[in-house]
Amino acid sequence: MAERRSPAAAFAARFEAASAGGGPRLAEIPFLTQIDLRVDPKSPAAERIGTAIGVPLPLEPGTAVRGGDLTVLWLGPDEWLLLGPDGAAPGLVERLTEAAAGEPVSVVDVSAQRTTLVVAGERARDVLAHGCALDLHPRVFGPGRCAQTTLARAGVVLVAGEDGFRMLVRSSFAAYVAEWLLDASLEYVTPPAGEAAPA
Amino acid sequence: MLLIPCPWCGPRDEAEFHYGGQAHVAYPEDPAALSDEEWARYLFFRDNPKGLFAERWSHTAGCRRWFNAVRDTATNEIHAVYRVGEPRPVIA
Numbered sequence: 001m002a003e004r005r006s007p008a009a010a011f012a013a014r015f016e017a018a019s020a021g022g023g024p025r026l027a028e029i030p031f032l033t034q035i036d037l038r039v040d041p042k043s044p045a046a047e048r049i050g051t052a053i054g055v056p057l058p059l060e061p062g063t064a065v066r067g068g069d070l071t072v073l074w075l076g077p078d079e080w081l082l083l084g085p086d087g088a089a090p091g092l093v094e095r096l097t098e099a100a101a102g103e104p105v106s107v108v109d110v111s112a113q114r115t116t117l118v119v120a121g122e123r124a125r126d127v128l129a130h131g132c133a134l135d136l137h138p139r140v141f142g143p144g145r146c147a148q149t150t151l152a153r154a155g156v157v158l159v160a161g162e163d164g165f166r167m168l169v170r171s172s173f174a175a176y177v178a179e180w181l182l183d184a185s186l187e188y189v190t191p192p193a194g195e196a197a198p199a
Numbered sequence: 200m201l202l203i204p205c206p207w208c209g210p211r212d213e214a215e216f217h218y219g220g221q222a223h224v225a226y227p228e229d230p231a232a233l234s235d236e237e238w239a240r241y242l243f244f245r246d247n248p249k250g251l252f253a254e255r256w257s258h259t260a261g262c263r264r265w266f267n268a269v270r271d272t273a274t275n276e277i278h279a280v281y282r283v284g285e286p287r288p289v290i291a
Contacts, residue, residue, distance in 0.1 A: 061207045076262040133212045148261045
């Protein structure tokens with residue numbers, strides 16, 4: 001089997017240093033399962049899929065629901081992204097295809113398309129606000145909300161959680177977004193004693 | 200920057216959108232029967248009003264859906280957004 005390398009693996013040490021220095025908690029969650037699902041929400045297939053994955057597809061724009069170890073993100077009026085743990089893809093695709101039962105439903109494993117970055121802690125909102133025009137206040141964008149938008153001009157899917165955000169970034173943009181996040185958090189990071197503050 | 204209210208996602212920055220020109224330009228019923236001039240009119244001739252204009256937008260960095268908006272070309276105020284297939288709303 002070929003060796004797997006996550007798109008932001010090279011940033012692990014710098015993420016850790018920034019997190020330890022009082023900045024936002026930055027990390028990568030590599031290899032999450034991502035399944036893109038397109039189905040008419042009014043069709044019986046959508047209902048069967050809801051039953052099969054144990055949670056109904058969210059119909060309100062910009063919402064995410066959790067069911068077991070799955071998170072279902074609303075991407076469009078007939079499009080959802082299913083997030084699951086590493087290795088869940090084959091079984092999930094099979095369950096979804098079975099529930100579709102020949103109806104016009106599209107199920108595509110897009111796990112390799114994006115990686116997941118975590119921006120958490122009390123400074124998370126401040127850091128994202130450097131490059132994202134959305135109102136991220138918990139009153140508007142609290143847990144259970146998700147959005148496709150741009151962060152520093154890179155397309156991202158933002159998912160709000162209890163303690164911060166998970167951010168799905170295209171693999172080819174991961175290094176850019178990681179560099180940008182580190183740069184944006186610089187002002188919140190206290191350098192270790194004895195080192196000069198970054199210029 | 201314009202703040203464009205996507206009918207699905209709510210207000211977002213103009214930079215997330217892609218412009219699609221005049222809305223409600225119907226495809227000719229029998230394109231083969233058109234003269235060159237009529238075909239050229241269908242392809243290239245668009246209204247250019249100063250004032251209310253119904254136009255298509257696509258929320259490319261968000262839900263990736265096309266929708267229509269009525270925008271005042273003189274003030275850039277967006278008076279209405281509506282989904283594809285819905286009739287143009289009457290604005291007093």
